[in-house]
Amino acid sequence: MKRAYATISVEIALTAGIKLANELTLKAIGIVRSKAAQPPKPGEGEVISEIIIDSSLTEALDGMEGFSHIMVLYWMHQRGAGKPPTKVHPMGKREFPLVGLFVTRSPRRPNPIGVTTVRLLQRRGNILVVQGLDAFDGTPVIDIKPYIPGYDSVADAREPQWLTRACGISQKLQDIYRRLMHCYGPQHWWPAEEPFEMIVGAILTQSAAWINVEKAIANLRVAKALSPEALRRLPLPEVAALIRPCGYYNAKARKLKSFAHWLGDHCDDNLDKLWADNIAHLRQQLLSIHGIGEETADSIVLYGANKPIFVIDAYTRRIIGRIGLAPESHSYAAYQTLFMHSLPTDSELFKEYHALLVCLAKDVCRSRPLCSRCCLNNICPSRIR
Numbered sequence: 001m002k003r004a005y006a007t008i009s010v011e012i013a014l015t016a017g018i019k020l021a022n023e024l025t026l027k028a029i030g031i032v033r034s035k036a037a038q039p040p041k042p043g044e045g046e047v048i049s050e051i052i053i054d055s056s057l058t059e060a061l062d063g064m065e066g067f068s069h070i071m072v073l074y075w076m077h078q079r080g081a082g083k084p085p086t087k088v089h090p091m092g093k094r095e096f097p098l099v100g101l102f103v104t105r106s107p108r109r110p111n112p113i114g115v116t117t118v119r120l121l122q123r124r125g126n127i128l129v130v131q132g133l134d135a136f137d138g139t140p141v142i143d144i145k146p147y148i149p150g151y152d153s154v155a156d157a158r159e160p161q162w163l164t165r166a167c168g169i170s171q172k173l174q175d176i177y178r179r180l181m182h183c184y185g186p187q188h189w190w191p192a193e194e195p196f197e198m199i200v201g202a203i204l205t206q207s208a209a210w211i212n213v214e215k216a217i218a219n220l221r222v223a224k225a226l227s228p229e230a231l232r233r234l235p236l237p238e239v240a241a242l243i244r245p246c247g248y249y250n251a252k253a254r255k256l257k258s259f260a261h262w263l264g265d266h267c268d269d270n271l272d273k274l275w276a277d278n279i280a281h282l283r284q285q286l287l288s289i290h291g292i293g294e295e296t297a298d299s300i301v302l303y304g305a306n307k308p309i310f311v312i313d314a315y316t317r318r319i320i321g322r323i324g325l326a327p328e329s330h331s332y333a334a335y336q337t338l339f340m341h342s343l344p345t346d347s348e349l350f351k352e353y354h355a356l357l358v359c360l361a362k363d364v365c366r367s368r369p370l371c372s373r374c375c376l377n378n379i380c381p382s383r384i385r
Contacts, residue, residue: 028140029054030126032074032133048121051128051141058126061144069147070120072133075140076112084108096162117147169325170342176323176376177349180356183375184363187355190303195271197226202299203255203291208246215245228269231260255291262289275305282307294332302354308347310339311354315361322365322382 034049051072053061064070090096090104101109114135122129128144191210192198197217204213219242220226225234240253266285267273277285279301286297298311312335320326320335327334343349364370371383 026075026142028075028142029057029144030141032135032137032139032141034133034135034137047133048129048131049133049135051130051144053126053128055126061123061126061128064120064128064146065123067120067146069117070128070130071115071117071145071147071152072130072141073113073115073143074135075142076107076114077140078136079107079112084110090163096166113142166342169338172325173339173342175379177353177356179375180360181352184356184359187352187359189351189355195304196228198304199259199300200226200256202296203259204243204246204252206252206296207248212246216243219243219245228260228263231256232264251291258290259292271304279307279309283309302347302350306347308345308350310336310350312336313358316354316357319357319361319365322380323376324381
């Protein structure tokens, strides 16, 4: 690594009538090398990174091996352009109060300096191998300090009540996800060969076991009726006969034909045209179609359009209620807010989490729960001993 890997210039403005230096120059002492191109999802574990220090500063690391943790200061070079706001909602969540920028950890700061305490796994010459650094590959490192518990940990520190509650719920939901992923592994939902089949499945699975939905979809496929054009062409009784295995077949046949007609009228059967909408408008359009409620609409948005919205179903309500996290309002929106305001906004995370909750509910968290076999047993206040 060349000496003075990067020079970071920072403009300093007039502050409180005191004229500061016009420019402050920071020289990066190293660079982050990591496979991470974005923050890790819950359950993926903490990222292991390498910090490559300027070779001229190798001796400055002598003795670092004696510490289990270090504090890494880095320049958040990928932060958004433009002037940062002075007030923000923490974590971009509008249910949190509007507070001053410096009350948050937002990367959009006048000087985008990040600091993370990480575990030091190994030192190899001028390379530090660390765990838990939430910086992307290529991030300039501007300083390293040892973490000293007696100096850096404050026993009587306090924080606002909104932060205590938000962090507690978020940590518990992420812990649940990690346990489910460890127990059941990735589910790779939705089980469908193409997007229109996914939509058909979302409609047919209403009040039906998935094994019966699969039989109905197989019938449609054999009859070459698994397309909007074919569903519009077939008489209602024929569609109902094909999907008979999934139950409520007359009502569901009308729902399928309603969606097929709507898709033809509004999108010329082009799902890409439908997916081009933003989440709010897409959801609104789907809810306007006969037979599509909130759960079905959100399933289509998440699994079909691949847009981040959390799907709430009866299984999710059951598990969250038993685990002690049910919101005061038992509305669909309240449960959805619980997840979406406590987890990173990520469609792949939402897909896996929803699928894992379904898996848990079918396996052990049934109407009559099998608590002794449940991976959430020791954190569930409703467990049967």
